[in-house]
Amino acid sequence: KIHGRDVVLSEKVMFCILVVPTLWMAYGVLLSTCTDLDNSAVALVVMSMPAFSYLGVVAAEAGVADWKKDLRPYVMRLFPSAWRRLAALPKLRSELVRDLRAFVAEIGPSLEWGLYEDKEVDWKRVQKETRSKSIRLLSK
Template structure:
């Protein structure tokens, strides 16, 4: 009799593969027809603008912000334009009646969104499958096998560091409820923290100087 967790672990890779194939099949048609042309044009245009921004700037390193901004602008313009192009193509090149044509055009945003969502799910599945694929390589398998021991060693080092340094902090380490204002006041009395002097630009009366003068008068 198998343990439930063991069964899940053994079938996880198979599930990810079938789920990846399923979502890619769903996303294939809307992604290729609606999203891929816009994505390619946006990538080419954004890369071109990025090169111009890098040539004109002395502080930008990769200009990824320029690429993102340009991609957004291009997609805002091209996505509705592509829908209009498909609508006009169906109007002039097919014999659809009015209601069918309107339904087809109104379905384009839904299909485009479906392609984006399913493609995103496919990317997540690819990332989940990557560790299993990496285990096929001996070097990666050795590194992944050494990770639990490295993690345990880091935990032990961190605990020993806290046990060594923690008691030196006094009440900050032992008390659960800490009054930080009182700790700062005590530290100022001991000279560990320099006192805060009022700024010469501060308004009169904030540091009590005018009140003291009035009392002296």
């Protein structure tokens, strides 16, 4: 609300409500003047434009327009440089797992409320203690 994004979006919607039908009419004029289609074919094309616009919006929302993003990994596998990077990923993953486990082993025992050693943790108690500590720190 502070940035007025809803107003900007409303302006964009109003712009599209005006411009898109105008564009359809321009396409109709171009079809009737620049092609040898008869008037009934031009009328059919112009009348079907709203349906195709709606289908385009639905397809874009469903992710059909993102097919390029879906194909990119398969295309990248065709290049040898990508093979080398993909071959290095398992080693990198195992290093990250090792580093994360070492971090948890180092930091874990220092955690309060028995989060590291206890089999089951009373989360309500932990939240209550954390809240009371936060209130005490804020009131200082």
